[in-house]
Amino acid sequence: MPERSYRQNCGIARAADLLGERWALLIVRDLLIAPRRFSELERRLKGMGTNLLARRLKDMAAAGLVVNGGLRDPYALSDMGRALEPMVLQMVRWSLQWVPIPANPDGLHFPDWDLLALKALFVPNADLAVPVLAQFEHGGWQAWVRIAPSSCAYGLGKPDTPSDVSFPCLVSALRSPAGILRQLPPGQIASAKKFLAAFPLN
Structure with missing residues (x-):
């Protein structure tokens, strides 16, 4: 004890x-x-x-x-x-629903904390026939997220295989998907839409 x-x-x-x-x-x-x-x-x-x-x-x-x-x-x-x-991810979901995010947060933040939030937001989709691999790179920070019909995995650094879509910023991709989509090459748009649809904020 x-x-x-x-x-x-x-x-x-x-x-x-x-x-x-x-x-x-x-x-x-x-x-x-x-x-x-x-x-x-x-x-x-x-x-x-x-x-x-x-x-x-x-x-x-x-x-x-x-x-x-x-x-x-x-x-x-x-x-x-x-x-x-699972408990930590549920705490993230609870916080997003019930604990307001400050309008101008000034606390310490590391972008890889957002990977846990992303996994917490993931909604399984049986219609996602082909997995989507997304890469994120912002200010020297790199990470990847791979989604399949019933799973979401992530890691730091570059993925071992070529990504389907590359986002400049993880948070911006979720909060302003329309703006992010306008910045992507045409060949990545379809994969980006499938990826973003798996993480509804509301």
Whole structure:
């Protein structure tokens, strides 16, 4: 049992014992996207502090949520940790529906956080006969998203195979699809429309 525990015989309380500490879910968020080195997590979790980050990672490793192969290896989620993805995606959906986004948000933001939001928004489509691979590149940041009739996968960097459509910005593609479509080559329009239709914002 964690040092700070609700000490209640309830599944929600037991889960909160592991995940309810401040910053724990944000560590899960970042490691769901990709394995991270300690220095990278520290940069992305500004305000947390080195000692607290080290303690959280140690506690999460002891609980079986996080694995670390050695001093030079990145931290990654275990199978137990990755099993939290459906819950995290549902939290994203809940937030988009019930928690207003500030008109002028000034908080820290990394574009790969939007990949989780994209997966949360994905709507399966049995009529999508052929998978669509989209590439995103903005300010040196690169990522890809591949959709199929019932799945959505993503990764950082360039895709291993040629993409069907290349978007300049992930957020702009969703918020202003008409404007983005006008910027694309004619040969990418059909794939872009199929891709964007899988992620309704409303």
